[in-house]
Amino acid sequence: MKKLQCVVSTTIAFMVLLSSMQKVFAHQSSTAFIQLKQQDSGQYTGYWQVAVEDLIRFSEMKLDLDQNGQLSWLEIEIQQQKIYQTMQAYLQFSDGQTQCQLSMLRDIKLAEHYNRYYLHFPMDLSCATSDTIMVKYDAVFSTDASHKVLLDVQTNEYAQNYVLTETQRSITITPNELGHWQTFLDYLYQGMLHIWWGIDHLLFLAVLIIPGLLIRKNGQWSQPSSNWVSLKQLIWIVSAFTLAHSITLTLTALNIWQVSSRWVEVGIAASVLFAAVNNIWPLIQRLALMTFAFGLLHGMGFAGVLAELGLAQDAKVLSVLAFNLGVEIGQLVVLLMIVPLLLLFSQKAWYRQKMLPLSSILISCVAINWIWQRI
Amino acid sequence: MRKSVMQKETMENDAVNRLTISHLSYIWLLSLLTIITLLVKQVQAENLAYVPQDKQMVIFTYNKQGETKPDIGELQVLSHLYQRSQLPGQSYLITEIQARLNFFLSYYPASAESEFLQASLYQRQHKFARAQAILQKLVKQQAGYANYGLMLANVALQQGQFKLAKDACARLLGHAANEITLTCMLEVESLQLDSWEGKNDQKKLNRTYQALLNVVQPEQNNNIWIAQVAAEMALNVDKLQQAERWLSFYPLESMPVSALALWADIQLAQTNYTYVLHTLGSLVSKTQSSDDALILRLAIAEKQLGHANLWQQKMKTLVDLRSQRNDVEHAAELAQYYLQVAPQPQLAMQWAQKHYELSHTAKDNQILRAAQTALWAE
Numbered sequence: 068m069k070k071l072q073c074v075v076s077t078t079i080a081f082m083v084l085l086s087s088m089q090k091v092f093a094h095q096s097s098t099a100f101i102q103l104k105q106q107d108s109g110q111y112t113g114y115w116q117v118a119v120e121d122l123i124r125f126s127e128m129k130l131d132l133d134q135n136g137q138l139s140w141l142e143i144e145i146q147q148q149k150i151y152q153t154m155q156a157y158l159q160f161s162d163g164q165t166q167c168q169l170s171m172l173r174d175i176k177l178a179e180h181y182n183r184y185y186l187h188f189p190m191d192l193s194c195a196t197s198d199t200i201m202v203k204y205d206a207v208f209s210t211d212a213s214h215k216v217l218l219d220v221q222t223n224e225y226a227q228n229y230v231l232t233e234t235q236r237s238i239t240i241t242p243n244e245l246g247h248w249q250t251f252l253d254y255l256y257q258g259m260l261h262i263w264w265g266i267d268h269l270l271f272l273a274v275l276i277i278p279g280l281l282i283r284k285n286g287q288w289s290q291p292s293s294n295w296v297s298l299k300q301l302i303w304i305v306s307a308f309t310l311a312h313s314i315t316l317t318l319t320a321l322n323i324w325q326v327s328s329r330w331v332e333v334g335i336a337a338s339v340l341f342a343a344v345n346n347i348w349p350l351i352q353r354l355a356l357m358t359f360a361f362g363l364l365h366g367m368g369f370a371g372v373l374a375e376l377g378l379a380q381d382a383k384v385l386s387v388l389a390f391n392l393g394v395e396i397g398q399l400v401v402l403l404m405i406v407p408l409l410l411l412f413s414q415k416a417w418y419r420q421k422m423l424p425l426s427s428i429l430i431s432c433v434a435i436n437w438i439w440q441r442i
Numbered sequence: 443m444r445k446s447v448m449q450k451e452t453m454e455n456d457a458v459n460r461l462t463i464s465h466l467s468y469i470w471l472l473s474l475l476t477i478i479t480l481l482v483k484q485v486q487a488e489n490l491a492y493v494p495q496d497k498q499m500v501i502f503t504y505n506k507q508g509e510t511k512p513d514i515g516e517l518q519v520l521s522h523l524y525q526r527s528q529l530p531g532q533s534y535l536i537t538e539i540q541a542r543l544n545f546f547l548s549y550y551p552a553s554a555e556s557e558f559l560q561a562s563l564y565q566r567q568h569k570f571a572r573a574q575a576i577l578q579k580l581v582k583q584q585a586g587y588a589n590y591g592l593m594l595a596n597v598a599l600q601q602g603q604f605k606l607a608k609d610a611c612a613r614l615l616g617h618a619a620n621e622i623t624l625t626c627m628l629e630v631e632s633l634q635l636d637s638w639e640g641k642n643d644q645k646k647l648n649r650t651y652q653a654l655l656n657v658v659q660p661e662q663n664n665n666i667w668i669a670q671v672a673a674e675m676a677l678n679v680d681k682l683q684q685a686e687r688w689l690s691f692y693p694l695e696s697m698p699v700s701a702l703a704l705w706a707d708i709q710l711a712q713t714n715y716t717y718v719l720h721t722l723g724s725l726v727s728k729t730q731s732s733d734d735a736l737i738l739r740l741a742i743a744e745k746q747l748g749h750a751n752l753w754q755q756k757m758k759t760l761v762d763l764r765s766q767r768n769d770v771e772h773a774a775e776l777a778q779y780y781l782q783v784a785p786q787p788q789l790a791m792q793w794a795q796k797h798y799e800l801s802h803t804a805k806d807n808q809i810l811r812a813a814q815t816a817l818w819a820e
Contacts, residue, residue: 124541141497176491184501187491213567
């Protein structure tokens with residue numbers, strides 16, 4: 068018997084060894100999802116989604132009633148109460164002092180993520196206070212040490228994501244720690260920073276407003292009869308730019324529309340070149356229309372930066388809006404600094420005859436250099 | 443005079459208005475479409491979970507596990523499953539093996555074999571320290587077992603602990619076949635030379651590879667682990683044809699994911715993008731699962747060929763999940779994705795730095811430098 072055991076052991080060890088000596092590549096990541104949305108003070112609704120195979124493995128529940136190696140949806144529905152009772156032991160919430168009442172009474176649903184079926188457990192949570200939520204999670208780790216939970220908590224004040232792991236099975240979330248307001252401010256600031264640091268967007272704006280205060284007449288730039296006309300034209304141009312880049316920034320940042328960042332960057336440089344050349348030899352006189360078209364490209368560029376920052380999960384729309392608003396504020400600050408000077412200078416003949424073409428040529432050179440670098 | 447100025451102003455106003463008003467309708471239409479799209483997306487997101495209409499719908503198929511006390515031979519069955527779990531699309535078996543091992547251990551006391559299997563599972567779950575602790579204990583208890591020492595060397599290498607790996611290989615002398623012991627030692631030496639510590643000394647790396655060729659030749663070898671070590675060493679010294687030859691004796695269909703990824707690296711280094719896309723693509727398509735390492739290579743090939751972005755989209759989904767999970771163990775793959783598939787220098791840099799904190803091979807250094815260069819170019 069001992070000899071047999073020894074032979075078995077050696078065989079097992081060798082077989083496992085050969086496969087274990089392979090360089091390690093991950094097995095499919097096991098991930099569960101929990102979402103909590105605050106409805107009222109201390110009251111939340113949400114869900115818990117666990118992969119079916121994870122649930123079966125860790126809980127050792129015998130859900131396959133006919134023992135045919137296939138779990139059907141009917142077998143889940145029949146044993147819904149048993150599943151809920153088992154699951155509740157693995158997920159607990161408290162408000163720091165007392166246990167919250169977790170109710171999982173609504174019908175289980177099915178969800179799909181990454182080619183796997185998930186059981187979707189709707190939850191209602193009732194806590195005595197809303198100061199703190201403490202989440203304690205203990206499922207799946209016994210069968211998969213790399214299991215993680217993506218926890219998404221949305222209260223009236225904030226929305227934030229957390230990750231629970233085998234080594235960090237509980238987490239205490241304190242409202243006001245990071246709120247919607249803070250998320251909004253962060254993205255607003257980043258949007259402003261980007262327009263100030265994004266020299267290509269600034270140059271595009273500059274190249275548009277340099278002649279934006281003038282009117283093309285008889286093949287020459289001339290001063291309009293009043294500052295109001297100049298300002299009106301400027302407002303149209305800036306509005307077209309704002310509207311256009313807002314559209315593409317939103318579409319791209321929310322993954323509704325995907326574009327190659329490389330060609331967007333080339334396109335942005337080309338837009339600066341085109342607008343600068345257009346100042347010298349105007350091909351397009353409908354500046355607002357041209358601005359709108361190129362503004363679409365710049366919006367995609369802004370989205371690229373936003374993608375690098377990453378969107379606040381489940382505050383995605385807010386992040387995009389705040390970033391966009393930041394871009395607009397940044398743009399407005401630049402305009403407020405430049406426009407008074409331009410209004411002053413545009414009355415001078417040297418500005419129209421020398422400064423405008425010279426600055427446009429300089430900007431064209433910079434834009435050509437960018438195109439060369441970015442292709 | 444006053445009238446003339448007013449007329450002029452009116453004309454100019456009209457000119458400005460003409461430039462813009464006729465296009466306002468298009469602009470508003472576009473804005474409206476954007477809002478509608480956003481709303482539709484929001485509604486879709488909330489309806490992700492559903493109640494299947496077909497009650498008989500099968501939502502999970504599995505290897506039946508007995509409810510009664512498992513047989514003593516269960517460990518052997520599990521080791522077979524473990525081997526299978528290395529194949530593309532089979533990694534989901536890891537959870538099953540762990541569950542069945544737990545069940546087995548609820549009836550039988552832990553033995554060296556079950557602990558060895560547990561160490562292997564920990565290794566797959568990236569819990570290297572835990573795997574190492576078990577293996578060190580096993581090596582101490584049963585020094586004569588070459589397998590424990592060999593795997594300990596492997597786990598130590600994955601953590602960049604070259605000295606421990608070297609010691610574990612040295613302990614194999616007299617307990618394992620010569621080519622296994624020597625391959626183990628030469629692999630450690632090669633990885634150490636390839637590391638920041640060894641300064642990626644190409645001359646020495648070449649010498650180490652030659653030493654391996656003196657021990658074993660591709661034609662005589664019938665051990666896929668040796669073939670993989672040798673192919674990787676050949677790839678590191680840019681001997682691409684030889685690297686390919688080492689793996690050519692094994693059918694791709696039965697290769698573990700790690701060997702397939704290496705095969706793809708060798709093909710990509712030879713710019714055989716279409717070959718990778720076609721061969722590896724058809725293999726991976728047959729499986730339901732998503733092996734990041736293979737999908738990344740397919741996405742790179744697809745990107746290079748400028749084809750429709752089937753694999754790039756799949757990889758993006760995996761990358762999004764890895765990012766949300768903050769899976770630093772996959773930082774190198776994420777950095778490569780942001781360098782070669784969807785260039786975003788800042789993210790590439792962020793993940794390359796995270797990876798470099800864990801691993802310092804020449805390749806890791808290359809990724810870091812590529813990310814730095816991309817960032818500066820931006």
